[in-house]
Amino acid sequence: MWPNRRLLDLLGTELPIIQAPMAGANGAAMAIAVSEAGGLGSLPCAMLDADKVRAEIGVIRQQTTKPLNTNFFCHTPEEPDPDAEIQWRKALERFYLELGLNLSAAAPAPNRRPFDDEMCTIVEEVVPEIVSFHFGLPAKELVRRVKSAGCTVIASATSVAEASWLQDNGCDAVIAQGYEAGGHRGMFLAEDITTQAGTMALVPQVVDAVSVPVIASGGIADARGIAAAFALGAAGVQLGTAYLLTPEATISELHKDALRSAKDDQTMLTNIFSGRPARGLVNRIMREAGPMSDAAPIFPTAGGALAPLKVKAEENGRTDFSSLWSGQAAALASEMGSGELTRQLAEDGLKLLARLGGRAAQSIL
């Protein structure tokens, strides 16, 4: 039995493992596999339009009756600044020249839309058991509607202050997202990445500050991290990078190959791919234009100017301009199906806790 059942009771899942919603890296297949295995599968909706969200949820509901999480971004959209975009393209011009591309080939960035009335209406129709948010929470009225529909609401915090804010604003559980985590940092009350806390420090401080269940994330990719999270007081874990080598991950083979050889000290936080800090494997463009750049246009537009470079380089088998999202523990990831991985992680995590505790108990009794 899991040492802390608060998250299981809240989510209605068998296992306290949430598959992190990874926009661009997973769709319905992974969510189905994880939910069917007893964990919480997640559908990332930030890069999908309304029709696609409906269709994907429809597919999932056909394949599993287990709880589902749908994830949305809730940044406040800002008006793009054409001058900033021109400056950004200028800063990247030398790469265009090198690859024989014309700057006019630069495309608009993939949209990452915030949760809005239209998406909320879909949520009210299909009622995913859990709705998770990144970058804070949407407007109060939208949160109220999601909760009124019967959904459990969770969201990411990168500090104690953010965790307390999320609890005060209606979250039923908070994800403590440590510095190690891959992809976009959920930070919304602060912008300074230099004060972000690691998972080991963040989780117990969040546990002490809020009364809702805490989900640990960041640097957790095997059973050891899961057991450690429970030791820190978490009631569950959210894993992303651990699932990137599964067949259900929708990332490129180049991205998977990079992950297969990733080491602990080969990721950085960068804002050049979207405009907001996100962790990925270090590559040429991060080193040469970042990793953090004041010239990167506002979220989510920064990546547009990199898109043609990425396409051209990848045609030649190179990831010099690709966003290779990854947390700091990619080396711990296993290559197997998402469902099997979920069950294995849970089984190994419980066994490890039992083994550690069995020995510890000998000296106390």
Added chain:
Amino acid sequence: MWPNRRLLDLLGTELPIIQAPMAGANGAAMAIAVSEAGGLGSLPCAMLDADKVRAEIGVIRQQTTKPLNTNFFCHTPEEPDPDAEIQWRKALERFYLELGLNLSAAAPAPNRRPFDDEMCTIVEEVVPEIVSFHFGLPAKELVRRVKSAGCTVIASATSVAEASWLQDNGCDAVIAQGYEAGGHRGMFLAEDITTQAGTMALVPQVVDAVSVPVIASGGIADARGIAAAFALGAAGVQLGTAYLLTPEATISELHKDALRSAKDDQTMLTNIFSGRPARGLVNRIMREAGPMSDAAPIFPTAGGALAPLKVKAEENGRTDFSSLWSGQAAALASEMGSGELTRQLAEDGLKLLARLGGRAAQSIL
């Protein structure tokens, strides 16, 4: 019984808790209290001259027969650059003006000497059971002499590459120092702080890479962190910030007060106080001259130009120019004696492991 006894067997201590050597923040009193309590007390020697090292070890040996760790820095000293020093003072001139101080008041930095023949001779005389190093290892011949004297050698690694290097070069155990850790980062094969891994990600990857026992450090300041470290595969922990509120800590009351109200998101890595990256509570000079500055002179000289500002500001009860070393989990620190704290941490850590494991075992049996 501790789930992993490899470090206990190596160190000859009762408890797998190492009190971090903190140059300027602890002396003989803390080392005695921790060793007497069953942990491993540490004497930081980097800022002491040879006579003082002998005297302090003498005091410790009179008070306890338990194992002792003496810690040394082993950076390669560089020739100070007078021009860089002049530029640095110029960059700080406005603060001197504001505080009514003359730039000529700037003093030389407190010396932090690397381990050398003279210190090695003392080690050979007094044979501390353990000798730990920061910033890599000293020259091979010095390592050989320390080991020939019968000392166990340990050192800090901030990456898997550094851990493997330390094992290959004679370390009997390695300290995996996560990003969360307070004070100077032990990094020696890399200089880039943006790729440094958090404790949750670093420890299991180091455990997988080396065969010697791994000591977890960074963000661990209570029993939860200790239990988590064992879950990650560590054979012990090294705690620093946790001991800063004990009566044996030799830091200022201003520093202690700052620690008492510290939050998870109030530290940064900075090089302005010494020339090398170290984590401390954010204050005015870190924000206005750093936190990382290309203008900061080489280690360990950068702090000299800040010394008069620090003294003057502290006279007025302000820590605007003080190095307030702290890890990211100061809020978890308890105010009690170093010995009592050591015993309490161990007892609570074991109880927590037993409790977690007891519940986990129910579902497996």
